[in-house]
Amino acid sequence: MGLTKLSASLWRGLKLLQRLGYRNKATLLLLPAGVWYAIFFLAPLIYMVVISFAESPGYGGPPTLGFHLDSYQELFNPLYIHVIATTLQMALLGTIACLAVGYPLAYFLATRAGKHKTTLLLLIIVPFWTSFLIRTYAWETILDSNGVLSHVLQAVGVIHGSLSVLYTPGAIFLGILYNYLPLMIFPLYVALERLDKRLIEASKDLGAGRFTTFYRVTLPLTLPGVMTGCLLVFIPLTGEYLVPAILGGSKNLFVGNLIGEQFLGLGGSSDWPFGAALGVALVVLLLVLVYAYLFIFRRVGGVPGQLS
Helix, strand or coil: CHHHHHHHHHHHHHHHHHHCCHHHHHHHHHHHHHHHHHHHHHHHHHHHHHHHCCECCCCCCCCECCCCCHHHHHCCCHHHHHHHHHHHHHHHHHHHHHHHHHHHHHHHHHHCCHHHHHHHHHHHHHHHHCCHHHHHHHHHHHHCCCCHHHHHHHHCCCCCCCCCCCCCHHHHHHHHHHHHHHHHHHHHHHHHHCCCHHHHHHHHHCCCCHHHHHHHHHHHHCHHHHHHHHHHHHHHHHCCCHHHHHHHHHHCCCHHHHHHHHHHCCCCCCCHHHHHHHHHHHHHHHHHHHHHHHHHHHHHHHCCCCCC
């Protein structure tokens, strides 16, 4: 009986949907996604903007709502400018490193892997399914001065003392490269896989060498994949928290860790308005970068293989 009523209700709903106009149907279908977007994205973002203009109590605790620019003025403190610059530098270097390692690997998978392509892709994907936290802690164990890597390097005579990489920028760099490399490889692989191989054959038939073919044909046609991979890596790196906290220790401070300290009160007292102001500044910076990416992508897409 209950199933019959449910079927009748669904039938009446479908009949009502058929009577609606095209725009009303589109609005109704977009409503669930719109509500989800508003609750879980817009609402936290608006709350963060409101808190960024609040007044900090100065001793920890809830801020006083209002319109104050003290937190934004504090962003121009040379100490925090240095933290932001260091974060952007590490994000840029990490993106370049992922591109330098990821492009040859993606090229090999798309053109040379043959029947082993699926197996090699699984070897890249499966570790990516593991928790980000576990993978980062694994690197802490590997790079520890009393870890396996340290003992192996001492045994073969590469180093004569304990390995001293952990809690340095080098350890952070290794953690970033390992954790974010798949995000670079996937869009590059898709771009190379979809590349029309006839264009490469035509280039070779016209007398171009391998390097010239790659530089004049392959690379320009895969630029959308390059830009997508760089965007997927650079944006999360600007707010990276776990890798610097675990592999960098307290000596290496980045924007993500600084924001966490302001909200969690790890330094002795919390400052929510300043932490929110840092977050808003980071979001604005990333919006500018995304806009620049879309602008360049449109230009690349307008004339295939060329920057017009």
